[in-house]
Amino acid sequence: xxxSGSWRRGRTARQRRAFVVGGALLGVATAMLLAAWRxxxxxxxxxxxxxxxxxxxxxxxxxxxxxxxxxxxxRVQEHLSFDQQAFVARLHRSGRRVRIxxxxxxxxxxxxxxxxxxxxxxxxxxxxxxxxxxxxxDCTAAQQRSEELERQRVNVPKQIRANxxxxxALQEKLDRExxxxxxxxxxxxxxxxPSIQLYQWDGQALISFFPIGKLSFNVPQLxxxxxxxxxxxxxxxFEELWEHEQATLSLERYWSAAVTLSHDGxxxxxxxxxxxxxxxxxxxxxxxxxxxxxxxxxAQLPPRTTGSSAGVFALAEPADGDRTAATSVAxxxxxxxxxxxxxxxxxxxxxQDSVDGRTPNPRSxxxxxxxxx
Numbered sequence: 598x599x600x601s602g603s604w605r606r607g608r609t610a611r612q613r614r615a616f617v618v619g620g621a622l623l624g625v626a627t628a629m630l631l632a633a634w635r636x637x638x639x640x641x642x643x644x645x646x647x648x649x650x651x652x653x654x655x656x657x658x659x660x661x662x663x664x665x666x667x668x669x670x671x672r673v674q675e676h677l678s679f680d681q682q683a684f685v686a687r688l689h690r691s692g693r694r695v696r697i698x699x700x701x702x703x704x705x706x707x708x709x710x711x712x713x714x715x716x717x718x719x720x721x722x723x724x725x726x727x728x729x730x731x732x733x734x735d736c737t738a739a740q741q742r743s744e745e746l747e748r749q750r751v752n753v754p755k756q757i758r759a760n761x762x763x764x765x766a767l768q769e770k771l772d773r774e775x776x777x778x779x780x781x782x783x784x785x786x787x788x789x790x791p792s793i794q795l796y797q798w799d800g801q802a803l804i805s806f807f808p809i810g811k812l813s814f815n816v817p818q819l820x821x822x823x824x825x826x827x828x829x830x831x832x833x834x835f836e837e838l839w840e841h842e843q844a845t846l847s848l849e850r851y852w853s854a855a856v857t858l859s860h861d862g863x864x865x866x867x868x869x870x871x872x873x874x875x876x877x878x879x880x881x882x883x884x885x886x887x888x889x890x891x892x893x894x895x896a897q898l899p900p901r902t903t904g905s906s907a908g909v910f911a912l913a914e915p916a917d918g919d920r921t922a923a924t925s926v927a928x929x930x931x932x933x934x935x936x937x938x939x940x941x942x943x944x945x946x947x948x949q950d951s952v953d954g955r956t957p958n959p960r961s962x963x964x965x966x967x968x969x970x
Contacts, residue, residue: 675817675820676818678816685704685709685713688798689716691723691799694797695720695728696727696729696730696796696797697730697797698835698838700732721778722778726781726783727782728785729785730784731757731760731785733846733851734753734754734761738790738791740753740754749811762935764784786848787845788846793807797831800822800823801822802821804821853871854881855867856868856897857894858886868886870883871933875926876921878946881944881946893909893911894912895909896910912947930943
């Protein structure tokens with residue numbers, strides 16, 4: 598397993614360091630003893646005593662340093678609650694790895710957001726890989742967690758969607774300003790029951806468990822070394838979720854769907870468009886392109902979406918006869934992407950084989966003027 602391999606590499610590095618330092622001390626001791634053998638009087642006695650002391654120090658270091666290191670790493674430090682400012686400071690200094698596993702993170706709420714995003718960018722510039730794994734706001738577990746926190750008046754899906762909007766904005770910023778940093782920032786959402794909260798900076802981490810009826814930030818946090826058994830446990834849980842293709846989805850695929858525009862059977866261009874799915878129907882915001890009476894689209898929806906395989910679709914305006922009212926669809930777009938200010942052009946994807954020949958729904962925007970008038 599990757600975890601055991603990492604542990605063995607860490608242990609081998611520590612052993613190598615102990616032998617290198619011990620060997621250096623033995624070399625110094627040998628030089629002192631040889632000098633004492635060639636000297637006489639007080640200098641000889643001094644070098645002989647010093648050389649013998651260094652030999653003992655070298656032997657003690659080789660024997661006891663690994664034991665002290667293991668004892669240090671096995672130590673667990675308890676904190677009464679999650680200290681946002683302290684973690685942001687540690688995040689700012691990170692240079693190897695940052696991992697967050699949570700339902701949503703309080704670090705992206707208004708009072709901490711600017712400092713957190715600045716710290717993430719600093720960690721990326723220092724060479725750190727930053728990975729965030731948040732709960733899917735549309736999954737059953739998110740609604741269940743909201744019910745558990747009913748007394749706290751916390752809307753879990755709303756909190757997660759807000760987090761994802763800020764992270765998508767950061768990704769877009771990096772795409773514009775520093776594409777070299779962008780690959781090191783990875784965000785995924787998971788569809789599983791949340792069990793462990795993890796906030797890792799380099800080789801240390803804060804971990805806790807989700808209490809019933811309480812926010813996980815307000816319960817005791819355990820600070821552990823990632824090379825300890827506790828660290829190995831949460832590392833394995835993170836890896837299990839991160840690598841699970843059916844349980845997780847990248848932020849990029851959650852945020853937009855790839856749509857290929859086709860005209861008279863010929864592909865014209867591929868664009869990324871905002872989308873929502875509800876009641877087995879899929880809606881996109883097509884303000885990026887003008888509608889055409891002969892336009893069809895081929896869309897690839899996220900893998901967990903019902904009917905997500907790539908297919909050819911006609912476009913239809915949301916209507917009162919749909920399973921979900923047009924106002925509800927617009928509200929779903931606002932919840933996911935923020936208020937649209939009436940600027941969205943929302944259409945429903947209609948599988949081509951459900952359209953009568955090539956005649957679209959009478960309310961379909963594909964009957965609009967080719968120039969969008």
